[in-house]
Amino acid sequence: MFPFIQKMLSFQRSFSVSPFPILPLQLPSPMETHLWFVVPDEFKSVSLLNQYMELLSPCEKENVLSMRGEQLQKQALLARTLVRTTIARYQINNRVVDPRSLKFKRNVHGKPELEWESDGGQCPSPLHFNISHTSSLIACGVTVNSSIGIDIEEKQRKIKNNILAFARRYFSLHEVEHLSAISDPEVQRQEFVKLWTLKEAYVKALGRGFSAAPFKTFTICIKNGFRRGFDHANDLESGAPEVVVESSDHPERLTNNWQFGLFELVSSHYAAVCMEKDKTSDAGMSVPIRLTVRKTIPFVEDECISGTDAVVPIAGLIEQF
C-alpha cells in the first residue's frame, strides 16, 4: 500500500474536524459561468488530503482507492473534493450546504449531475456543473439553468500521432482544411489543442456522450471577430474572434443555442467553456459569457484570478468579473 494511503487510514480513526467554513456565494446568474480550479502539485499536506477524503461518499472513496498509484489517487480525490466543495459554496435558499450531503447521479447518457431535492420532491437541479482534469490542473465549471461543458488541456500538449492524420480520422472536413492551411508546425499544434478543447467542451455540454455527437459530425470554427461599436472600457473584447459550431451531418440542426469561450489559464493551459445561451435573451443576439475564475485550495484559500493576466481570452465573447 502506498504511504499516503497508510497514513490516511490511520488518521481517519482519530481525526475529525469540522470544515473551515466556506464563504457562501451568490448563485451564478444567466450567462454566468464560475470556474474553479485546483493545481494538484500544491496539495502536499496529508492531513488536508485526509480532510478531503472525509467529504467523499463511500462509493467515491472506493473509486479513488481503485486508481493505480499515488498520483492518480490524489487526482481522483481532488476532483471529487473540488466538485463537492465548489457546489457547496452556493447557498441555496439561504441554507448552508455541507459538501458531504451532496448527492450525485448520472443522466440517461452517463453525464454526472447533482441530485436535487426541493420541498416538492425531486426535480432537476438548477445548478449545473462540469469537470475537466489534466494531471497538472483540475477544473470545475458551474452555471445556473444552463447546460455546461468544459475542457482543459496543457498548452504544451503533444499528441503521439501526426496532427493531420489524427484530424483526418476524427475531425470534420472543414477543421482538417483549417489545420492543413497552417504551415508553422507549432502554431498548427496549438490550433489543434484549442480545437480539441472546444470540441470536447461542446460534447460535454450536450451531455449525451462522445458517441452521440462524434467529433466528425460537427465543425467548430473560430471566425475573426468584428463587432461594431461595442467598446465598453475594461470589459468586452471588441473584435474578439467568434466561435461557432455547425452540424456537418444535419445542417438544419439547431446549434446556435450554444455559446463558447476559449481562454488561456495561468499561462499553462487552454480552457474551453461551452454553455447554453440564455433562453430569455433575443435569439441571434450574442450576450457575452460572464466569467469568474478562481483558484482554490478548499478550506485553505481561494483566489480570484479573472481580470488578471492569469486569464487571457482567446475567442468567444467573454466578460470577466
Added chain:
Amino acid sequence: MAARGGALLKYLRVKVQTMPTTRNPNNNGVVGLSFNSIRRRFSEEVRGTFLDKSEVTDRVVNVVKNFQKVDPSKGCDWKLKVKWVTPNAHFQNDLGLDSLDSVEMVMALEEEFQFEIPDNEADKINSISLAIDFISSHPQAK
C-alpha cells in the same frame, strides 16, 4: 450489432457442395441436408476469419506499452506506466489516460489491426481487455 452481422455476412464465403442426404420416409421423398453437417462447415469458415485471441492480446499489450513510453511531458513516470500495462489494465484507472489519450490509443490500435473502429464502439473501449475482446471478435481485424 447489425453492422457487425452485415460485415460478417459480407466476409464469409460458404462453400457449396453436395452433402450426404438423409431420407426421411415421412416427407414424401423431399431431400434434406443434414443440419449438423452444414453447421460444422459454417463454423469452420467463421473461425478462419477471426484472429486468435492470444495473438490479439500480445499485440494489443504491445501497442499500449509503446504508447505509454512516448510521454516526455510526464517525466519519469513512464517506466511505472509500462509496468502496469497488463491484459487487465483499465485505461483511466490504471494507466491514467485522459480522453485525448484514449482516442489516440484507439487510433494506434486501428493502425496495428488495419481496420476502423466506429466511434460509438470506440467510446466503450476503456480497458485493454475490452480492446482485446472487440478486436478478436471483429472479422476485419488483420
